[in-house]
Amino acid sequence: MTLPDDFSFSQTSLSDYADCPRRFELKYLLEQRYPAPIVAEQLELEHRIEQGARFHHLIHQHQIGIPPDLLTRHLDDDELLAWFALYLRSGLDDLPQVRYPEIALTVPLGDHALTAKFDLIAVDLGERAVIVDWKTGGRVPRADALAGRMQTVVYRYVLAKGGAHLNGGAPIPPERIEMRYWYAQGGESIRLPYSAAEYARDEAELRRLAAEIAARADFPLTEETRRCAFCIYRALCDRGDRAGSLAEWDGEGESDDLSGFTLDIEQIAEIAF
Amino acid sequence: MRLLKKQQLAAKENLDKRVFLEGAAGTGKTTAAIERIKQLIRSGAPAGSILIIVPQATLAAPYHEALKRARVEGAGSVRAATLGGLAVEMLDLFWPLIAEEVGFARPTQRPHFLSLELAQYYMTRFIQPEIERYDLFNSVRIQPNRLYTQILDNLNKAALVGFPHDQIGARLKSAWAGDVEQAAIYDDAQRAADLFRDLCRQYNLLDFSLQVILFVQFLWRREPPRRYLTRRYRHLIVDNIEEDNPAAHDLIADWLPECDSALLIYDREGGFRRFLGADPDDGYRLKALCEVQLELDNDRVMSEEVAAFRYELGRSLGRRVPAEKPNAADARDAIRFADSRYLPQMLDWTADNVRRLIVDEGVSPKEIVILSALLPDALRFALQTRLSERGITSRTHRPSRALREEPAARALIALAKLAHPHWGMPAEKYDTIFALSAAIHDLDLARARLLVETGYKNNQLIPFAQIADPEIQNRVTFELGGRYERLRAWLARYQAGDPQPLDHFFSALFGDVLAQPGFGFHRSPDAAAATANLIDSAREFRQTVSRIEPDLAVAPEYVKMVDQGVIANLYLRDRDPKLRDAVLITPAYAFLMSNMPVDYQFWLNVGSSSWGQRLYQPLTHPYVLSRGWKPGRIWTDADEYATDQEMVYRIVSGLARRCRKRVYIGFSEIGEQGIEQRGAVLTAVQGMLRRLSREAAGV
Numbered sequence: 001m002t003l004p005d006d007f008s009f010s011q012t013s014l015s016d017y018a019d020c021p022r023r024f025e026l027k028y029l030l031e032q033r034y035p036a037p038i039v040a041e042q043l044e045l046e047h048r049i050e051q052g053a054r055f056h057h058l059i060h061q062h063q064i065g066i067p068p069d070l071l072t073r074h075l076d077d078d079e080l081l082a083w084f085a086l087y088l089r090s091g092l093d094d095l096p097q098v099r100y101p102e103i104a105l106t107v108p109l110g111d112h113a114l115t116a117k118f119d120l121i122a123v124d125l126g127e128r129a130v131i132v133d134w135k136t137g138g139r140v141p142r143a144d145a146l147a148g149r150m151q152t153v154v155y156r157y158v159l160a161k162g163g164a165h166l167n168g169g170a171p172i173p174p175e176r177i178e179m180r181y182w183y184a185q186g187g188e189s190i191r192l193p194y195s196a197a198e199y200a201r202d203e204a205e206l207r208r209l210a211a212e213i214a215a216r217a218d219f220p221l222t223e224e225t226r227r228c229a230f231c232i233y234r235a236l237c238d239r240g241d242r243a244g245s246l247a248e249w250d251g252e253g254e255s256d257d258l259s260g261f262t263l264d265i266e267q268i269a270e271i272a273f
Numbered sequence: 274m275r276l277l278k279k280q281q282l283a284a285k286e287n288l289d290k291r292v293f294l295e296g297a298a299g300t301g302k303t304t305a306a307i308e309r310i311k312q313l314i315r316s317g318a319p320a321g322s323i324l325i326i327v328p329q330a331t332l333a334a335p336y337h338e339a340l341k342r343a344r345v346e347g348a349g350s351v352r353a354a355t356l357g358g359l360a361v362e363m364l365d366l367f368w369p370l371i372a373e374e375v376g377f378a379r380p381t382q383r384p385h386f387l388s389l390e391l392a393q394y395y396m397t398r399f400i401q402p403e404i405e406r407y408d409l410f411n412s413v414r415i416q417p418n419r420l421y422t423q424i425l426d427n428l429n430k431a432a433l434v435g436f437p438h439d440q441i442g443a444r445l446k447s448a449w450a451g452d453v454e455q456a457a458i459y460d461d462a463q464r465a466a467d468l469f470r471d472l473c474r475q476y477n478l479l480d481f482s483l484q485v486i487l488f489v490q491f492l493w494r495r496e497p498p499r500r501y502l503t504r505r506y507r508h509l510i511v512d513n514i515e516e517d518n519p520a521a522h523d524l525i526a527d528w529l530p531e532c533d534s535a536l537l538i539y540d541r542e543g544g545f546r547r548f549l550g551a552d553p554d555d556g557y558r559l560k561a562l563c564e565v566q567l568e569l570d571n572d573r574v575m576s577e578e579v580a581a582f583r584y585e586l587g588r589s590l591g592r593r594v595p596a597e598k599p600n601a602a603d604a605r606d607a608i609r610f611a612d613s614r615y616l617p618q619m620l621d622w623t624a625d626n627v628r629r630l631i632v633d634e635g636v637s638p639k640e641i642v643i644l645s646a647l648l649p650d651a652l653r654f655a656l657q658t659r660l661s662e663r664g665i666t667s668r669t670h671r672p673s674r675a676l677r678e679e680p681a682a683r684a685l686i687a688l689a690k691l692a693h694p695h696w697g698m699p700a701e702k703y704d705t706i707f708a709l710s711a712a713i714h715d716l717d718l719a720r721a722r723l724l725v726e727t728g729y730k731n732n733q734l735i736p737f738a739q740i741a742d743p744e745i746q747n748r749v750t751f752e753l754g755g756r757y758e759r760l761r762a763w764l765a766r767y768q769a770g771d772p773q774p775l776d777h778f779f780s781a782l783f784g785d786v787l788a789q790p791g792f793g794f795h796r797s798p799d800a801a802a803a804t805a806n807l808i809d810s811a812r813e814f815r816q817t818v819s820r821i822e823p824d825l826a827v828a829p830e831y832v833k834m835v836d837q838g839v840i841a842n843l844y845l846r847d848r849d850p851k852l853r854d855a856v857l858i859t860p861a862y863a864f865l866m867s868n869m870p871v872d873y874q875f876w877l878n879v880g881s882s883s884w885g886q887r888l889y890q891p892l893t894h895p896y897v898l899s900r901g902w903k904p905g906r907i908w909t910d911a912d913e914y915a916t917d918q919e920m921v922y923r924i925v926s927g928l929a930r931r932c933r934k935r936v937y938i939g940f941s942e943i944g945e946q947g948i949e950q951r952g953a954v955l956t957a958v959q960g961m962l963r964r965l966s967r968e969a970a971g972v
């Protein structure tokens with residue numbers, strides 16, 4: 001199946017493509033829902049995802065001005081409380097004052113678009129901009145590994161390309177952009193500066209990738225079969241009948257849902273009253 | 274895109290003003306709005322500062338489609354929202370600010386947003402016993418789900434119109450001059466609404482009505498939440514105001530002075546969502562709040578013939594139409610009319626004509642829509658069968674069955690019962706046969722029956738090797754026996770461990786067994802979609818219900834509710850992208866709410882009285898509970914007739930306005946109930962044809 005005109009790439013879809021073209025096709029082109037578990041320990045994964053989502057939500061609430069004591073009053077999860085306390089102590093260190101939490105930016109990419117949904121962009125007008133991504137998983141990768149991640153590539157590029165309106169109308173030069181991963185479990189912060197050379201390199205690579213995907217007539221299955229243990233489509237692809245174990249999974253369990261609507265009563269007007 | 278002068282005034286000019294744009298469907302209002310959004314972005318407005326507000330999500334589809342394709346940076350990320358969507362988002366963020374003051378029993382805990390499905394569940398769990406205890410609604414003969422929906426609907430109307438919910442019964446009774454029985458029903462409706470509202474306050478449950486009240490009456494009136502919205506969204510595009518409710522109108526009226534620009538769009542002939550609280554008259558007051566007021570009257574969709582047909586049909590429906598005809602075309606050229614005796618003949622005629630259009634005339638299937646007033650399962654099934662026999666792919670806005678009746682979902686529920694004997698809910702024998710047949714590829718019902726007759730004891734399946742009769746093993750075959758054994762062993766292994774949440778059980782069973790080669794769900798998109806929907810429903814149920822009643826055994830409660838038809842009873846969303854180029858079969862209402870014109874329409878069964886007629890809703894009343902209703906006025910039969918007639922006209926006129934080339938009108942003398950049909954649309958079409966023949970003959 002070919003890419004629809006109105007397709008928008010995201011860091012997740014590009015990562016999926018890099019992992020396995022067939023997964024990209026099934027998930028984004030055929031929109032095939034396939035409700036098999038990603039890992040065997042579903043309950044634990046669900047707990048992690050929910051904790052991560054609640055943490056992100058708390059920070060969002062804090063960033064839009066709700067006092068911390070009002071936010072923590074109803075928290076019954078000690079780990080979450082500890083993360084939030086650590087965030088209040090060091091998560092915002094050295095961040096510019098103008099904050100855009102939970103913001104999505106879309107830029108053109110070849111004949112299509114590229115969307116990034118940021119946890120936080122902090123801007124010092126005309127001076128610098130910092131992208132922050134909150135991580136609740138335990139593992140803290142090395143900086144060079146993080147720098148090569150699709151998320152880093154996409155986020156820095158999208159802000160440089162499409163962030164002018166956050167900077168008084170002037171594009172933010174790549175040298176003034178920093179991507180920061182902040183780890184809630186230990187408070188570590190990994191900072192990745194950006195440069196014009198990296199911007200040019202990322203742009204070329206992203207365009208190449210988008211053009212390659214757009215030109216594809218078929219989407220082969222990955223040859224790295226170990227990836228299939230952590231892929232919901234493994235039964236569809238005849239690639240195994242057991243989900244892998246959570247301990248061996250290198251995903252993050254954060255949702256990347258860019259869809260706009262939730263199902264509410266107004267959408268189910270067709271039911272009989 | 275070439276725009277007319279007036280469209281330009283809305284699209285390219287007045288970008289710093291509040292503009293009210295009115296006109297009928299098909300005059301290019303939404304097109305102008307889409308161009309305005311692009312122009313705003315080109316002039317420097319961030320895409321994130323533009324908000325499209327629509328009454329229901331489907332009405333945003335033309336925006337999403339056009340903006341995603343637009344060659345304007347960021348246009349694809351412009352957000353569209355409904356009042357309900359904004360309310361949920363804002364409450365989710367700002368709940369801690371208002372939790373103390375809104376009178377809930379557990380202000381320090383998070384609220385629970387209730388989907389309609391969960392609201393119905395809580396009705397069943399807590400309100401139904403009260404209904405039985407006090408013998409409420411004893412004269413009403415409708416299914417409990419419909420009863421609950423109307424109780425919820427009354428609460429929604431009170432919230433949307435802006436009156437206290439304890440006035441529901443009094444308002445309904447004050448407009449009623451008939452028997453005491455109906456008045457008693459209104460009293461009961463009040464009582465049930467009170468009970469439900471108390472329940473919500475006790476457990477922090479936010480149904481749609483409370484979401485609206487807390488958003489509009491609390492959050493919107495406080496500085497931080499209001500600023501959050503008004504600073505973020507500087508440019509408003511509000512479409513289909515006539516289909517929105519007074520609460521949304523109030524919000525927009527309040528917001529207008531604070532935004533940098535706004536375009537408000539009003540369809541003069543809309544108002545189809547009245548039964549959901551839409552109030553076109555109330556929406557029209559927003560016009561006075563806009564500095565620029567524009568009207569579009571040039572139709573850009575209908576052919577001359579279709580425009581003539583719309584005009585003549587209006588005349589036949591007794592409308593006061595302009596003396597001047599819209600053009601010289603003959604209305605009869607816009608339609609094909611078939612007069613069948615029975616429904617099957619009409620359906621054959623429909624399917625034949627659809628096939629002819631696609632195969633002989635090369636029409637794209639997505640340019641054809643088949644419409645009926647309501648779309649009962651039997652009608653849809655009969656039509657889809659006929660189309661597929663002719664090689665035509667079709668899609669519907671609703672599935673052919675409720676989720677719980679999807680074969681995959683039924684099989685999963687039966688297998689869940691097998692895997693959880695401690696629930697004390699053994700799977701019925703027939704359900705087990707059905708489940709095995711659905712679960713194991715190539716295992717027909719006859720052989721599944723053999724397996725169950727011999728191998729299903731005490732709610733347990735026995736190993737294939739232990740089936741004593743070798744004849745049965747041979748008939749089942751060892752290959753299928755092997756698959757059976759794999760499934761059985763998986764269930765046995767599961768049983769030996771700790772029970773998992775039901776949605777996790779479904780997911781693992783699906784991935785480990787049922788979706789594997791040799792099993793019934795392997796490479797079946799329908800089974801995968803039904804399983805995914807069931808999992809979503811079970812997860813939402815678990816996550817909400819277990820937080821409210823931690824001691825309740827959630828999984829068997831869920832299964833019980835599915836069996837009773839309370840849960841998993843809603844439609845599946847049609848998301849299959851392969852079906853984008855397919856003939857659409859849909860109720861007329863849903864088509865009108867999708868805002869997408871087509872070349873060819875088929876109107877099925879125009880003799881049915883369901884066209885335009887209000888559904889039977891003994892507990893509620895969309896007009897009496899509206900903002901414009903004068904207290905003390907009585908709702909009369911004349912009102913009923915007039916509103917039905919008005920609705921018939923609006924529907925047929927709205928459909929015609931969304932048709933470019935031709936309308937096929939299907940009619941069967943004998944309806945589904947075996948009764949002769951003489952509905953208003955049929956009468957009007959026949960009257961129109963007779964009159965035009967007379968006029969053509971100069972009589």
Ligand code: SF4
Pocket residue numbers: 019020021022023024026221222225227228231232233234235237239
């Ligand atoms: S199962 Fe493996 S081959 Fe199939 S989509 Fe997933 S990663 Fe790709």
